[in-house]
Amino acid sequence: MATGGKEQVQAALSAQRGGLIHWLPVCLGIGIGGYFALRFEPGLPVWIGLAGLSLGCLWLARALPQAYAPLALAVACICAGAGLAKVQTAAHDAPVLSFRYYGPIAGRVVNIDRSSSDAVRLTLDRVALDGVPLDRTPRRVRVSLHGDQPITGWHPGDQLVLTGHLSAPNGPAEPGGFDFRRHAWFQSIGAVGYTRTPVLRSAPPEGGTALLVFRIRMAISEGVQTRLPGDAGALATAIITGDRSGISQTALQDLRDANLAHLLAISGLHMGLLTTFIFLVVRVGLSCWPALALRVPVKKVAALVALFSGAAYLGLSGGSVATQRAFIMVSVMLLAVLLDRRALTLRAVALAATIVLVLRPDALTGPGFQMSFAATTALVVVFGLLRGRQFGPGWMRGIVGVVISSAVAGLATAPIAAAHFNQVPHYGLLANLASVPLMGAIIMPAAVLAACLAPLGLEGIGLWIMGQGLRWILWVAGTVAGWDGAVSHVVAPGPSVLPLLCLGLLWLILWRGAARWAGIVAVIAAFGLWAGTTRPAILIADTGGLIGRMTPEGRALSRATGNGFVATIWLENDGAPAEQAVAAARAGFLTQGAVVSATVGPLHIVQVRGKTELARLKGCGGADVLVLTVPDTAVRPCLVLDPVTLRAAGAVAIDVTDADGLTVTTVQMLTGQRPWTPTAPQQRVAVDIQIARVQ
Incomplete structure (x- = not known):
């Protein structure tokens, strides 16, 4: 019986030999996707080990029976895919602005496009920032033009001077969301921002061939x-x-x-x-x-x-x-x-x-x-x-x-x-x-x-x-x-849905033999996971300025204005896009001046905006989770999410468990420490938090 099973496996593997090249990008993709999914950056010993494993698999492919050789080659290709991703990541290593900057910005126009708010955006290289050393200056910055600015007349190679706001590229709007920081890393964009003051040409477009095609x-x-x-x-x-x-x-x-x-x-x-x-x-x-x-x-x-x-x-x-x-x-x-x-x-x-x-x-x-x-x-x-x-x-x-x-x-x-x-x-x-x-x-x-x-x-x-x-x-x-x-x-799927769906479909298309129908199982499982996706009960923006609470009507927002981009992403990921003002009008929050509160099950969450209101606050004000828009140095018997904590942790998602406990997930917990994430010491937010009530 065992011999018969072994022969069947060998026959199934041998049947794939005519289409092995079809699996090459699949294996490379698994390695690349695995690298980007990591929550830590592998060190040199890991890469030496992967290189050794890859070489060992190449040697093993020559020593194994012909039917099993492709399995060793597949492992080698997966390792190679991870290595390719690492090489590209290292090639784009460049300074990323680590603080909020306001002041003079000089640079050369290398790209012109529009933002989601329809503002003209200029990407600049050869950047100079006042008081920022050259070794800490981003290779490229992208600036949106607001206010009374011309929307045409900008040319490739223009040498510009402007006064604007810059900060590091934003992280995901919610845990598990699209990571713009990684996207910007591979475009060598180390800062993004805007200006409302006139943009001046310090010199006409320079000659040469560097930007000839762009011109x-x-x-x-x-x-x-x-x-x-x-x-x-x-x-x-x-x-x-x-x-x-x-x-x-x-x-x-x-x-x-x-x-x-x-x-x-x-x-x-x-x-x-x-x-x-x-x-x-x-x-x-x-x-x-x-x-x-x-x-x-x-x-x-x-x-x-x-x-x-x-x-x-x-x-x-x-x-x-x-x-x-x-x-x-x-x-x-x-x-x-x-x-x-x-x-x-x-x-x-x-x-x-x-x-x-x-x-x-x-x-x-x-x-x-x-x-x-x-x-x-x-x-x-x-x-x-x-x-x-x-x-x-x-x-x-x-x-x-x-x-x-x-x-x-x-x-x-x-x-x-x-x-x-x-x-x-x-x-x-x-x-x-x-x-x-x-x-x-x-x-x-x-x-x-x-x-x-x-x-x-x-x-x-x-x-x-x-x-x-x-x-x-x-x-x-x-x-x-x-x-x-x-x-x-539709609701945004979990991180495993799309890879499982794609691999299932590829298996169905590429595998030769009856086992190809196993791909349908993976596809059904992917759609099942998607259908079972649940959205967080509470979402908190990384600025502390916006809170979203899931209600029977949809997600209610704590404010009708401000953090508009984040609000749009939350509502779209819920599968129920709406205007921010409409979502803010839903029942879910009690607003009293600069204090906004909500109760979700046993959890009482309070947002306090501004220094004046914070100075009046005693303890946690009855909150289990206290969200602040200004830094706070006081010791309080509750979970405090102020700008300092949120800057390190990123946006926060909170769910109430059946045991009346909290499950807190932050962007930093999911993205980990990668080259495109902030390198400053991270202030971690605990995953399991005991609810502390102030009597």
Whole structure:
């Protein structure tokens, strides 16, 4: 019996040998994801041990029977993935501002975009801060322009001087939430802030080639928006140059609600449509010249031209992670054409994913990487299963193909989008069917036409055609977003849901044999965990200025204004977004001047705002948890969360247990001590706290 079981295992492992390359990015991803999930930074002995384990597994792969060798290689790849993540983390090591700064800021403009509040944001390098030594000055800072500031006229390379507020990038808005500090670390942004005073140019844009591509991008962006005003022009610049700073918040929200926001990012769709159009034009054009077509491999020439065109588009668009990923995928497919191989296969997808993970390990945790490869993998699998099947007459095949591809890509990316953005657009398929075909048939060809006519000063012809298609897309987005029930909202899942879901689906797709159906068990388990997700009874912002309490009506907030970004994140993660003022009007808090209180089960929580009210406070004022907006040095018989404690601990979540005890979870408890977290001595908040009542 044991021998038979061993033979079955060997047979199952041997059956995977033809598709081992498919598992390479999966194993790298496990190692990368494991590194980012750690709550501590491994020391040198750990890395030496992992390197030894990896080398030992490579040797073991040669010594083991052929069937078991891939298991040793898988372990080696997992170790390599963790090592890649560590190398990238060390490469981005740069100073992070450790205090709140207000004063002069000087720097050079290296990026221009908009914040979620629609303010213009400038990213500066070559930063100088008054009184801050060079070795403690962030490599880059990002400043939002508020007040009476021009929204245009900023140019790449501008040398600017301004007076503003800066602080370290914020941590998660709640325990387990999105960690902007880690995101900023890999962008080398060591401080973020704002200014309300006029921004001055200390010198004109410097020459040289360092920002040449950025200047070209912004010049094209300004030219396009001049000839094509409004949201249509802003959407055109997003597609051509990757500059999304001109899109209004209304249009942006409509595109999100209609599941068309993917059209804003220069991703696989844009890169694929562009290179496919150029490939077809070159191939057909050369084929019309018989003398040349009989002597030259027209198909390969077209693939080369399309490849170089994609590289130019990559540079023109600014080379974001999403565009890099799209170019790598397209390059793999075009190289397959040059080598007379099938262009779109799981092997090509795996190779592209491997290249992206080696170059940018941090991309694994972002929705762009996850959604892009989920959609591509699903499309390859589904169209592989449908290969050779006919769907009516020839004129219907293109329509059926668009319907199938939109449905498959939408279904594949829906859980990932819901996990990251807490919403599910219900009419996304209809919106995409009405919009995506125009991207391939009108908009991208018109963009190429505009580029070809630009040297003659006739680019307006292509842009006019492009504008008609884009206005249609904006109309579709606005119409679909306005339908009743266009969007539903979901609770943010726990940290294990998305990895379990993705691994289950990958196992289902990649494993060969009956055991592949075990992937369904993992998928069902992931959705079960998601459905059972509970939200914290109490959330406290890391400033102490806002408290959220879960009620039958939804989360009630302690204030109608202030900490607006945090309030938005809490309500979205609850799966019930609402205006902050609406949430503040819900019953849940008793407000008496600068004192706000609430009772949750046996827990009495009190927030005291300002020094004056704190000076009047005796003991804890009857509170089990006392939240303060100013530092407090008094010894009090309760849990005190003042700015000093909260700055070290981060945002706090509190739940009342069945035994009338407290479960306190802080951001710092979940993120631990990593390179992107504050390095100052941490003041820990205990996990188990005895409720101390002041009689």
